[in-house]
Amino acid sequence: VAAGALLCSCMDATEETPNTLVAPEESSFTYDINGNVNFFDATYQEDLEYDEKEFKNTITINFNGSEAPAITGLEALDGEVEIITNEEKGKAHLLIKAEKKVNYVLKGKSDDASLLIFSQKKFKLTLKDLSLSNDKGVPAICSQTKKRCFIETIGTATIKDAEMDGNYSLGAFYEDAEGSEYDAKGAIFSEGELIFCGSGTLNVEGRCKHAIAS
Numbered sequence: 001v002a003a004g005a006l007l008c009s010c011m012d013a014t015e016e017t018p019n020t021l022v023a024p025e026e027s028s029f030t031y032d033i034n035g036n037v038n039f040f041d042a043t044y045q046e047d048l049e050y051d052e053k054e055f056k057n058t059i060t061i062n063f064n065g066s067e068a069p070a071i072t073g074l075e076a077l078d079g080e081v082e083i084i085t086n087e088e089k090g091k092a093h094l095l096i097k098a099e100k101k102v103n104y105v106l107k108g109k110s111d112d113a114s115l116l117i118f119s120q121k122k123f124k125l126t127l128k129d130l131s132l133s134n135d136k137g138v139p140a141i142c143s144q145t146k147k148r149c150f151i152e153t154i155g156t157a158t159i160k161d162a163e164m165d166g167n168y169s170l171g172a173f174y175e176d177a178e179g180s181e182y183d184a185k186g187a188i189f190s191e192g193e194l195i196f197c198g199s200g201t202l203n204v205e206g207r208c209k210h211a212i213a214s
Contacts, residue, residue, distance in 0.1 A: 055103035055124045059083075063108035063132065066090055077102070086173050089114070089136050095173055098123065106130045114138045116173050122148040122192075127157035127202065137162045137169030137208075143190035144182050151188075153200035161187035163207035186213035
């Protein structure tokens with residue numbers, strides 16, 4: 001059971017398949033990797049909220065197919081946030097290394113893209129009318145930090161991982177210095193707690209393993 005995946009304050013969930021999560025409307029619940037949706041008492045709400053001022057540093061990443069995405073706001077955080085392109089997998093497969101709290105606004109559409117995040121601080125992903133998937137055998141969004149990740153949906157966001165035979169083909173982005181592979185168990189995966197919010201609709205499809213896991 002992945003107890004770290006939480007959705008707060010703005011969404012309800014309907015389960016289409018064990019590997020697909022569609023989350024519109026209003027409510028609060030946890031969603032685990034076995035496909036169970038469990039509602040929890042609103043007294044926990046305070047623990048799940050954040051102050052928008054925490055994420056005053058904003059970087060916008062606008063995906064455009066397999067082209068290199070347009071990135072704005074990075075210059076102001078030079079030296080504290082680094083975004084690297086995975087030349088082997090493609091121009092829209094990005095590695096982020098961050099030392100500050102950042103709100104990453106993800107926009108646009110790509111069926112050949114992924115995001116791998118290493119952050120020393122908790123961070124926020126704002127999915128704004130985003131469509132993100134790939135066929136390279138990696139999760140669409142993967143956080144390799146134990147810090148909290150807030151995911152806000154604006155409009156409609158669709159996230160899919162690669163369709164594989166039960167295991168990801170992770171490649172260089174997903175190996176440490178010794179060549180050991182990092183964990184990756186879903187289309188959206190995080191080593192830390194995932195907290196979902198927003199007024200939009202989030203569609204997540206796990207075509208290899210799980211839709212969401214932490």
